[in-house]
Amino acid sequence: MESMKPLVLSKVVENDLCIGCGACVQTCPSKALNVDWNSYGFLIATSNENQCDEGGSCIEVCPFNPEPGPGYKNEDGLAADFLAEAPNYHLQMGRYHALYVGYSHKHRVTSSSGGVATFVYEKLFDKGLIDHVVTVGESKPSNAHYQYKIVSNKNDLLSISKTRYHPVTLATALQEIKQLEGRVAISGIGCFIKAIRLAQDKDPVLKDKIAFLVGIICGGVKSKFFTDYLAGRAGATLDDFSNPEYRVKEPSSTAIDYGFSCTDNPSKTTKLIKMREVGDMWGSGLFKANACDFCDDVTTELADISLGDAWLKPYNQDGSGHNVIISRSNIADQILHDGLKSGELDLEYLSQEQFLASQQGSFNHRHDGMSTRLALVKGDGYVVPPKRIEKIDLPIYLKLVQRLRRHTRSRSLEVWAEYKDPVEFDRRMKVELLKLKLATRLSHAVRKAKKVSGTKS
Structure with a gap:
């Protein structure tokens, strides 16, 4: 008998909407799904040798489900459940407590922007609210530079403190979370955070285990071709480079004047190219996933805290980096207030108009x-x-x-x-x-x- 095709493949993948988050893999009761590379450098859901029971569980947690059922909750519905305590609401930004701009004195230098994410993880550990952080770090497999990894010690946070414009998946991590002792914090872009909330809505174990979500404001998921192209432009050997860094700062210049670097393995040298030399890689849509054109969540509305780059004067004139910040849960806002009071954070309040202006191109x-x-x-x-x-x-x-x-x-x-x-x-x-x-x-x-x-x- 011919095996049935999982719904996530026929409805999502075949419409080029899969973003590779992997939430469907851990949800599928028949374990009929994997996440693998496609021919265009993206991670997408694929079928394996297991028989699909076509129960539909896999597609219920897909952030780009094109035909959701009557019980489906969009970003507004999920926010009403998970962020009900947030006192403010804006049509373009979602629910929130307050808007800020600033940086962490301790973590700014080693981060892509203001270092606030690393500061928040550190404080979550200190308060005993989490035992692990699940976020993107270096990958051991040769076919990927980065992957989601689990950090269980705050002293290891520096290894995951930078932005990675490279495809990753949560497929394995979500399965591992269920086996971990203690609670976790996870970072992700908007669609990944939505997938996690959808999974939590269906699975009480994940709802209990996942204590905090850090949302990264995203300009679009890039194919791994993006990394290969930049490495080639920088002068590295295309099939033999490592350690790609996407946000090499120039503190004496402006925030936009950053570079890409990687290690050319044959010569054991670092290759670097300024992003201004390769043109507009974001507004042009080069190497971007198709699904990103059908995402209306600009500010990662479902996270406990949302962090982005402060593309706003005067902050964008400082090459050391600033974060724009949306606190959405009580604990997130408390951590920020405590950091401001202790002097560990340099923070200023932003108005709605200022925050919207900082992400105007994306809106x-x-x-x-x-x-x-x-x-x-x-x-x-x-x-x-x-x-x-x-x-x-x-x-x-x-x-x-x-x-x-x-x-x-x-x-x-x-x-x-x-x-x-x-x-x-x-x-x-x-x-x-x-x-x-x-x-x-x-x-x-x-x-x-x-x-x-x-x-x-």
Whole structure:
């Protein structure tokens, strides 16, 4: 008899919506799922030799489930359950206690930004609220640079203190958590945090074991091709490099003036390239997962604390780094207040307007452009998850930007998969990137002119 296909494969993977979080793997009662690399450098759910009972449990915890059932809870519904104590709510930011900007004096130097995440983990250990931290660190397998790992001693926190723009999965970690003694804190981007909350909603063991979630404000998940491309541009041997670092700071410069570095193993030398030399890798959508275009959670709304980069003057002028911070639970806000009082944290309050401005580019793309992207993929016959964003009918010049970003995203993956060479990649992507650049400049000019004239854009 032909084996049945798990629903997460037929509904999520086949619609290119899988982000590789792995929540489905630990939920599947028949253990019929794994997470493996696909041909475009992403981790995705795959079937194994076990027979699927088609019970549907796997898809109930998927953050991009395109056809959720009647009991499904979106971000707002999950926040009402897990963050009910938060006194404030904003349509674009979710539930929260307070908004801050700042850094940890102790951990800033060794972190990608302000070091607040490492500070929070340290205090959770000190208070006896957790026994383990589950977050991204160096990987031993040769086919991945990073993976989720378990840290059970606060003195080991420095090994997991930086941002990693590399695909990872929680599949194994979520299974291991159930076997651990004590409670854990987990870090993750918005879709991973949502998957964890969905899993907690279904599984009382995970609800009890997972005590705290640190949310990383995300600009989009990158394929491992992104790392390979940067290593190649930096001058490393493509099939033999290690220790990629994505946020090498320049304290004497600005926050945006960071670099990428890695170790070229044959020469045993460090190779570095400034990100300004490779162009806009985020606004262009290069090497980005398709699912990210259908995520409306800009601020990791379901975490106890959400942390991002302070792309906001005057903080972005400091190359040492600042975090923007949203406290969403009582314990998160208490840890921040205690850190401010003790002098361990340098913090200032932010207004809603200031915080929104710090992530304005992401709101513009993820919220304002959502309706256009939904229409594009539905027109091609794809199924997409339900979104909370009201329909926004963009003017033609902004719709063009959305179309070109979608094309640039998919084309970048195809070109790298075929050539795996940074020089050839740049040559073959030149026209696509030029078109997108010109369309983006046009949209900025039109919006600026309308703003000056008082015309509604």
